[in-house]
Amino acid sequence: MFLRNESFSEYISTYKAVSVLISICLFFYIWVYWFGFLGGNEIFALGVGWNFAIAMGEYWRLVTPIFLHGGLMHVMFNSFALFLFGPWLEAKLGISRFVMLFLGTAVIANIVTFLLQGPNYSHVGASGAIYGLFGVYLYIVLLRKDLMDQVSSQMIVTIIIIGVIMTFVNPGINILAHLFGLIAGAALAPLFLTGVSRWSNQLGSSNVHDPDDIGFDPKRWEKKRRIKEQLWFYIAGGAVAMIGFFWLIDTLFFS
Known part of the structure; x- marks a missing residue:
């Protein structure tokens, strides 16, 4: 499910929504941090999720923080999570429902942040949307x-547990966005998964292959064993990367 075997061009052409969302996040990161003098600084100031400004009627700040990030590690972590966990859901839901789910869970997380955090609280990042995807996976499990x-169920549960634990480890994380993104994803999952079956594929592309699809393969069980080993390798690598990410953020900004 989560192993990517496509070439770069195949990935982009197959998973259009995921590719565009990642591209938008990277575009704004480059604009803000590399070309701030060309309007990037103003874009960041206008787009950050600042509760006081939202209370003053700047409601676009409930959406724009999704595509802004606090640094290279921040945008890379969220982009990698979307790259890894987004394609399966896009294939099952289709582009429009996937984008609605991604943005909807993020906006819900940002609304909760606005309602429950102080007026001077500000935030950026797509973490609410990423945890929204995790929420859908949790509902599926x-x-x-x-x-x-x-x-795959064991893998996603492990990732979610690690993610929730890391949410509380670092004081610089928007805990509410993570938790309510997760809750929103699980709550919206029944609506978005209506009509979705194990063999449904909204992309309608023959080059999208689920290793669990039915078909004759004399080496099927050997392949499943290798896939299982690879999945646990991804879990271990993801856990190490996540811990390293939060350690780096803590070292740079809170030490």
């Missing part, structure tokens, strides 16, 4: 077991 194999 708990209530739509027909959509996901056991190995």
Whole structure:
């Protein structure tokens, strides 16, 4: 499910929504941090999720923080998470529903942040949307077991647990965005998964292959064993990368 075997061009042409969302995040990062003198600084100032400004009627700040980030590691972490966990959902939901889910869970997380945080609180990042995707996966693991194999379920649960723990480890994280993004994803999942089955593929592309699809392959079980080993390698690598990310943020900004 989460292993990417496509070439770069195949990935972009197959997972258009994920590719565009990642591109937007990277575009604004480059504009803000590399070309701030060409309007990037103004864009960041106008787009950051500042609760006081939202209270004054600047409601676009509930959406614009999704595409702004606090530095290279921040944008790379969220982009990698979207790159890895977005394609399967885009394939199942289709472009329009996937984008609605991504933006909807992020906006819900930002609204909760606005309502429960202080007036001077500000934030940026797509973490609410990323945790929204995790929320959908959590719903699938708990209530739509027909959509996901056991190995993938174990992997996603492990990632979610690590993510929630790391949310509380670092004081610089928007805890509310993470938690309510997760909750929003799980709550909206039944609506967005309506009509979705294990074999449905909204992309309609023959080059999208789920290793769990039914078909004759004499080496099927050997391949499944290798895939299981690779998945746990991804879990270990993701855990190390996540811990390293939060350690770096803590060292740079809170030490």
